[in-house]
Amino acid sequence: MNTPLVRTQRRFRPGFWTAVFAVLVVAFCVVTFLRFSRGLGAVTHLSDSFPWGLWIGFDLLCGVGLAAGAFTLTAIVHLFNLKRFEPIVRPTILTGFLGYAFVILALLFDLGQPWRIWHAIIYWNPHSVMFEVAWCVMLYTTVLAVEFSPVVFERFGWHAPARFIHGLITPLVILGVILSTLHQSSLGSLYLIVPSKLHPLWYSPMLPLHFFISAIGAGIGMVILESYLSRRAFHRHLEMDLLEPLARGMVVALGIYGLLRLESIHRNGSFASILAFGYEGRMFLLEFTIGVILPVVLMSFRRLRTHPDWLVGSAFLAVLGFVANRLNVSITGMERAAGVRYIPSGMEIIVSVALVAMGMAVFAFAVRFFDIFPEGAVQSASRPPERIPGSLPESV
Amino acid sequence: MSMGLLVDTTRCIGCGACSSACKEQNKLPGPVEEVTTAYTWTTVQPREGVNVRRLCMHCEVPTCVSVCPVGALQKTPEGPVVYDAKKCMGCRYCMMACPFDVPKYQWDRPVPVVGKCIMCTSRVKEGKPTACAEACPVEATVFGKRDDLIWEARTRLRKEPEKYVNHVYGLTEAGGTSVLMVSSVPFDKLGLKSNLPSEPPAMRTWQVLSNIPDFVGVWAVFLYGVHWITARREVVAKVEHHGNGRNGQGGRS
Numbered sequence: 001m002n003t004p005l006v007r008t009q010r011r012f013r014p015g016f017w018t019a020v021f022a023v024l025v026v027a028f029c030v031v032t033f034l035r036f037s038r039g040l041g042a043v044t045h046l047s048d049s050f051p052w053g054l055w056i057g058f059d060l061l062c063g064v065g066l067a068a069g070a071f072t073l074t075a076i077v078h079l080f081n082l083k084r085f086e087p088i089v090r091p092t093i094l095t096g097f098l099g100y101a102f103v104i105l106a107l108l109f110d111l112g113q114p115w116r117i118w119h120a121i122i123y124w125n126p127h128s129v130m131f132e133v134a135w136c137v138m139l140y141t142t143v144l145a146v147e148f149s150p151v152v153f154e155r156f157g158w159h160a161p162a163r164f165i166h167g168l169i170t171p172l173v174i175l176g177v178i179l180s181t182l183h184q185s186s187l188g189s190l191y192l193i194v195p196s197k198l199h200p201l202w203y204s205p206m207l208p209l210h211f212f213i214s215a216i217g218a219g220i221g222m223v224i225l226e227s228y229l230s231r232r233a234f235h236r237h238l239e240m241d242l243l244e245p246l247a248r249g250m251v252v253a254l255g256i257y258g259l260l261r262l263e264s265i266h267r268n269g270s271f272a273s274i275l276a277f278g279y280e281g282r283m284f285l286l287e288f289t290i291g292v293i294l295p296v297v298l299m300s301f302r303r304l305r306t307h308p309d310w311l312v313g314s315a316f317l318a319v320l321g322f323v324a325n326r327l328n329v330s331i332t333g334m335e336r337a338a339g340v341r342y343i344p345s346g347m348e349i350i351v352s353v354a355l356v357a358m359g360m361a362v363f364a365f366a367v368r369f370f371d372i373f374p375e376g377a378v379q380s381a382s383r384p385p386e387r388i389p390g391s392l393p394e395s396v
Numbered sequence: 397m398s399m400g401l402l403v404d405t406t407r408c409i410g411c412g413a414c415s416s417a418c419k420e421q422n423k424l425p426g427p428v429e430e431v432t433t434a435y436t437w438t439t440v441q442p443r444e445g446v447n448v449r450r451l452c453m454h455c456e457v458p459t460c461v462s463v464c465p466v467g468a469l470q471k472t473p474e475g476p477v478v479y480d481a482k483k484c485m486g487c488r489y490c491m492m493a494c495p496f497d498v499p500k501y502q503w504d505r506p507v508p509v510v511g512k513c514i515m516c517t518s519r520v521k522e523g524k525p526t527a528c529a530e531a532c533p534v535e536a537t538v539f540g541k542r543d544d545l546i547w548e549a550r551t552r553l554r555k556e557p558e559k560y561v562n563h564v565y566g567l568t569e570a571g572g573t574s575v576l577m578v579s580s581v582p583f584d585k586l587g588l589k590s591n592l593p594s595e596p597p598a599m600r601t602w603q604v605l606s607n608i609p610d611f612v613g614v615w616a617v618f619l620y621g622v623h624w625i626t627a628r629r630e631v632v633a634k635v636e637h638h639g640n641g642r643n644g645q646g647g648r649s
Binding site: 075112120123127190194 | 591600604622
């Protein structure tokens with residue numbers, strides 16, 4: 001069914017990427033051992049001056065944010081009743097669930113005493129944003145697992161529980177949207193408490209809204225990317241009739257977000273610090289150009305929106321820009337007040353990259369074992385590892 | 397009966413007796429370091445020709461207390477902000493959020509906890525002064541009721557206006573602190589932040605968090621409403637399609 005040329009290519013690539021994956025896993029195990037035997041100081045570049053680094057900025061903020069496609073798409077299909085998007089709901093929910101699992105695993109590394117992660121259940125402090133985030137992440141991960149469970153039930157032929165969950169889908173989706181709204185915005189609220197530390201290019205009383213809307217924009221970008229990747233697995237064309245309207249939604253979300261950001265910067269009187277072109281100004285321009293301006297401008301043209309390459313490219317830019325924004329809020333914007341530069345250690349990066357790779361491996365396994373795509377389980381002939389290449393590490 | 401400390405940089409001779417007494421009182425390992433760490437809760441730094449103490453300011457409305465997800469940090473009625481290491485999971489949000497950068501972490505330990513001055517809370521509860529205040533040979537740090545200390549600080553500024561900067565640090569910073577400082581050198585030159593708002597930072601998040609219950613209710617009703625309308629539209633559309641002659645306009649709204 002495949003041309004011989006393609007087949008030769010495939011026989012080579014999985015081997016290479018499997019080797020990369022194996023090396024990563026070994027390195028990950030070594031770092032894990034060091035982390036838990038010698039403490040955070042031995043493996044990270046964190047310090048008393050800079051207590052939150054890559055594991056919060058990338059793993060937590062981006063992991064949760066990029067999983068926003070799940071609540072956006074379930075709302076579109078089940079609440080707004082746009083049933084034609086149904087074929088891409090399952091992979092989105094799976095990605096969302098894996099994203100949250102990734103976040104929780106990363107937290108087990110970042111927390112000083114991760115075996116106490118359940119303390120948030122018994123010791124309450126409703127004044128703490130972190131407390132709210134902890135509860136929402138806990139509950140929403142459960143919601144995603146329940147939303148995905150019919151797929152597992154069907155696989156084993158248990159139709160009664162699958163039907164039961166289907167009957168609950170509307171309240172489940174509403175609960176999921178509420179929880180997501182709360183904690184997507186709360187990740188921004190985390191930084192409301194540091195008006196004297198976070199650079200005015202990023203600090204704003206509107207941070208919760210910025211985080212929420214940008215997560216919707218980048219979450220849609222992730223859905224487009226995922227569709228592209230899964231289409232590659234099936235050697236089919238992109239479902240442009242579904243993705244083109246999603247891209248329009250992305251333009252609206254990112255457009256509103258961009259205007260809100262500019263308004264906040266104007267209110268803080270910080271346009272001067274962009275024009276000064278210093279460290280913060282340059283990082284802001286980078287983030288804003290690739291994450292907002294380029295995707296919004298490109299996707300405003302119908303001709304580009306209906307062209308698969310431009311569509312996927314723009315979605316990729318939106319996701320990259322989103323990651324840049326979260327890293328800027330959590331790292332770049334905090335450095336001046338801390339008086340130090342923070343660059344993550346190699347071991348911090350290994351943990352983050354290895355967790356992303358493991359998430360992708362689980363995804364690749366799941367699409368072969370379960371009916372994730374409307375076409376059914378991926379046959380082993382069309383190898384999912386082909387989709388692992390590091391070109392898209394954010395897709396967990 | 398909120399207690400506090402008054403630190404006067406014009407009196408401090410930099411002998412370090414306070415830091416040593418603190419180490420002893422709180423059984424902290426190692427020598428006194430130049431900056432505060434998880435093992436050095438207070439230290440004396442020479443700056444601009446004077447000596448300035450570093451220690452937890454013990455805010456009136458502490459940011460660390462508001463951000464801790466498990467309530468490991470608490471403000472006691474006596475004034476000290478205390479830490480319960482048994483609850484702490486190590487998220488380090490207190491370190492991030494503290495406007496004075498006070499809480500420090502045991503980065504070198506596999507089972508780490510936060511370290512910061514707890515204003516000798518057990519001594520204070522017994523009515524005794526803190527170890528640092530008791531050890532100070534020149535009364536550069538004095539212990540007392542916060543209200544009395546404010547009065548004392550203002551008296552010093554009034555009597556010798558040429559000697560002091562006309563500001564009591566800690567009176568309004570971040571909503572006010574139990575530790576107060578007076579100095580002959582502007583505070584920002586001593587490494588003390590001068591850009592702190594007089595509103596406690598904790599209020600900024602509480603304004604958002606306190607609205608959550610209302611928000612959840614309204615959002616849930618709205619989302620269900622959207623679902624009801626779209627589902628109803630589908631039903632109506634089906635009826636229009638099959639039941640010929642029936643006008644669906646009424647059900648469309």
